[in-house]
Amino acid sequence: MLIPGDVVTADNLGIVRIVSKIGGGGQGEVYVGESSSLGRVAVKWYAPQWATEQQQVVLDDLISRGTPDARFLWPISRVAKASDQHAVTLPSAAGCKSFGYVMPLCEVGYVPLARLVNGNLNPASDPSFAAILASCRQLVESFRLLHAGGLCYRDISLGNVLLNPAMGDIRICDVDNVSVDDGTSAVLGTPLFMAPEIVRDTTYSVVPSRRTDLHSLAVLLFVLMFMEHPLIGQRVDQGIWDEAHAHRHFGTDPLFIMSPTDSSNRAVKPHVERYWQLYPEFLRARMLTAFGEGLNDPRARVTEGEWGRVLTRLRDGMGTCPRCTATVFHDLGSPTAGVCVACGAPLADPLVLVTGRRQMVASRHLLLGADLDRSGAAHEPIGRAVVHPQDGNRLGLKNLTARAWTVTMPDGVEYTVAPQQAIELTDGITVRAGDFVAEVRHAVAAR
Secondary structure (H helix, E strand, O other), rough: OOOOOEEEEEOOEEEEEEEEEEEEEEEEEEEEEEOOEEEEEEEEEOHHHOHHHHHHHHHHHHHHHOOOOOEEEEOOEEEHHHHHHHOOOOOOOOOOOOOEEEEEOOOOOEEEEEHHHHHOOHHHHHHHHHHHHHHHHHHHHHHHHHHHHOOEEEOOOOOHHOOOOOOOEEOOOOOOHHHHHHOOOOOOOOOOOOOOOHHHOOOOOOOOHHHHHHHHHHHHHHHHHOOOOOOOHHHOOOOOOOOHHHHHHHHHHHOOOOOEEEEEEOOOEEEHHHHHHHHHHHHHHHHHHHOOHHHHOOOHHHOHHHHHHHHHHHHOEEEEEOOOOEEEOOOOOOOOOOEEEOOOOOOOOOOOEEEEOOEEOOOOOEEEEEOOOOOOOEEEEEEEEEEEEOOOEEEEEEEEEOOOOEOOOOOOOOOOOOOOOEEEEOOOOOEOOOOOOEEEEEHHHHO
8 A cells, every 4th residue: 555755646637745644444445645737636546456458448537527516526537656667557456556546536525425324423413404505405416317328326325425514515526436337346335325127136136336336325315313223213223234134125025104105114223213204295206206116126316307306495494493493394285384393383384485496495595596506516596584673573685695685565665685685574665686587475375
């Protein structure tokens, strides 16, 4: 392997000097490197048994394609020690040379997603609902772009995602497992995230694809939003966790912990039930599809586009209970307003911003314009909700742009909202921010 001070080289990068070790796993080790052309980078160096000709071909293909989305820590260049430059095309065995690759170095502030789920974060760093939904939306969009390019990830799991708890931004690592979705793969996935058809297959003829990725993605989304695995409940907790146990509960006979027809595998921890009641019916319906029909029929799995629409609708409906200030989710398409899961208070029809066919709840969570475009990039927000300093039930919308807004009052009088100023959100006003126009009104009037 490598040690600080070692030098690796690549034709298109020049010299990369190893600075320190980040960590390691079954395939090899990852280091911080200093590139003469790119500055600080990450270097993954393969253990000899993984430095094969096949892995080299995969790497070179990924490098030539380029990343489908900036959230992937995508291979930039294959590297080798200077003395090994002519040996890296050979498959590695005892005594053969190894190689690695350079990728972007993840920014400061990101932590492994597993730390969040396992409760190993500082409580002060726990992400908000807004951050969790941002991470889910980014995951869905990143894998949509990957799949659109004819690739599959093959190993979507907690271990391959890094999260910025404050913002909800994500980075996806271990990208060298990605390959063309052509029915061939040396990687089957990570236990507990593999699709049932792979787990129950004893002939090793079923291999990862976009459709198996969709199952793994659904598991990851459920874990993020409910903080538990969707298939590990009371039934699965019983018995010895051996190969036969895994084959049954994750392959031949998986059962969703929130199944509406079979309660034998209900969640062990009560917070799952509370979250299930907190989220609106349209999200629960997609989860029931993903872990109902989708467990046995890959064609029935929820697609990235469907997840994207559901998550945007969920984010648009996020509000605050007027009594206890807990986060609530409004289903703006439902005839009933519901109650707060935290305190039981009835929820009135919220004030919403209506633009075209879209409605966004006017709450302290509102971040206007911070959507993902079709390239997966996040737009800079144009407006943010601000709470009145003397009255927590009064909300304003702050202008985050460099241009003035025009606000029309119900009586037709117009006001200008300068950059960094705010306008109170009240029923009947219209906000014009460049090409963006939104009418503010109560949701019941929008139905």
